[in-house]
Amino acid sequence: KSVSVVGVPFNGGQPRTGVEEGPIRLVEFGLLNQFEEMGYEVEYEANEDITSLRPAEDPDTLNLKQPKYVSAVTEVVSKQILKRAQEGKFVLTLGGDHSVALATVSGVFGAYPNACLVWVDAHADINTPASTDSGNIHGCPLSFLTGIAGDHPDFRWVQPLLKTNRLTYIGLRDIDEGEKAIIRKLGIKAFSMHHVDRYGIGQVVEMALNHVNPDRDLPIHLSFDVDALDPSVAPSTGTPVRGGLTFREGHYICEAIAETGLLVAADIMEVNPALEDTNSVFQTIQVGCSLARCCLGESLL
Numbered sequence: 001k002s003v004s005v006v007g008v009p010f011n012g013g014q015p016r017t018g019v020e021e022g023p024i025r026l027v028e029f030g031l032l033n034q035f036e037e038m039g040y041e042v043e044y045e046a047n048e049d050i051t052s053l054r055p056a057e058d059p060d061t062l063n064l065k066q067p068k069y070v071s072a073v074t075e076v077v078s079k080q081i082l083k084r085a086q087e088g089k090f091v092l093t094l095g096g097d098h099s100v101a102l103a104t105v106s107g108v109f110g111a112y113p114n115a116c117l118v119w120v121d122a123h124a125d126i127n128t129p130a131s132t133d134s135g136n137i138h139g140c141p142l143s144f145l146t147g148i149a150g151d152h153p154d155f156r157w158v159q160p161l162l163k164t165n166r167l168t169y170i171g172l173r174d175i176d177e178g179e180k181a182i183i184r185k186l187g188i189k190a191f192s193m194h195h196v197d198r199y200g201i202g203q204v205v206e207m208a209l210n211h212v213n214p215d216r217d218l219p220i221h222l223s224f225d226v227d228a229l230d231p232s233v234a235p236s237t238g239t240p241v242r243g244g245l246t247f248r249e250g251h252y253i254c255e256a257i258a259e260t261g262l263l264v265a266a267d268i269m270e271v272n273p274a275l276e277d278t279n280s281v282f283q284t285i286q287v288g289c290s291l292a293r294c295c296l297g298e299s300l301l
């Protein structure tokens, strides 16, 4: 068993600093040793030098903030992830803000074109340059990856590798009006917290997989934004929203997907160790590590 861990210490997809320290703090907490204890051969790419890709000038373009910086970093990292995935390694990416999914999904779907994506998040992150209110690219990656963003001069490298019937959401509760229209129009299968309440997390994961992976034969990429968890569980994140997944619901998602044997890549995103008090940071990093271990099969008997 081998896992390739890719740290992406990047904050350019949103305005708050601190999220770039997510990867190093997860690693300092012992994540890599934990994987070794689970019997994994671990390689780690820290990408410490990505801030050198920040351009001198990066004006807002078609509503998006820092487009050149986000584009440059995610393009470089996507190649790294593509290579690791092509080598057959499980790729675990540690964010960084969720704009980094431009890199993870591009890399993973480059290697596994028939993969499906389970996006666990309070937010839908599918704003287009036209629909975004904030201009923060961490709210937009899925519009580029599905090809609905329209032409943007800085993101021409992003291929629309993700078909909308291979995308499903779990945990949504803060969706912009424009995003709701997109989700409805494209018929994207989305399970909000309302559905988690109604059906329970077991049924929700089952229904989500039935939609994107009906025969349970396609590779799965899980992109987990820690703000999907309730802020009482993962307080240290840039855009917390009340009413989220419990500790167990979050872990159940990772466990149930790992159990399929089809999970090829996972992202743990939006851990921001600069936010809230020491205890909140500890809790958030700890839960990030345990979600990652569950993705690698820790809880399977």
Ligand code: ARG
Pocket (backbone or CB within 6 Å): 097, 098, 099, 123, 124, 125, 127, 132, 133, 134, 135, 136, 138, 139, 140, 174, 175, 176, 225, 227, 239, 270
């Ligand atoms: N929908 C909002 C926006 O587009 C919030 C996005 C939050 N995304 C995230 N990855 N935390 O700005």
Ligand code: MN
Pocket (backbone or CB within 6 Å): 121, 122, 123, 225, 227, 228, 239
């Ligand atoms: Mn989010």
Ligand code: MN
Pocket (backbone or CB within 6 Å): 133, 134, 176
């Ligand atoms: Mn908005």
Ligand code: MN
Pocket (backbone or CB within 6 Å): 098, 121, 123, 125, 138, 225
């Ligand atoms: Mn997100």
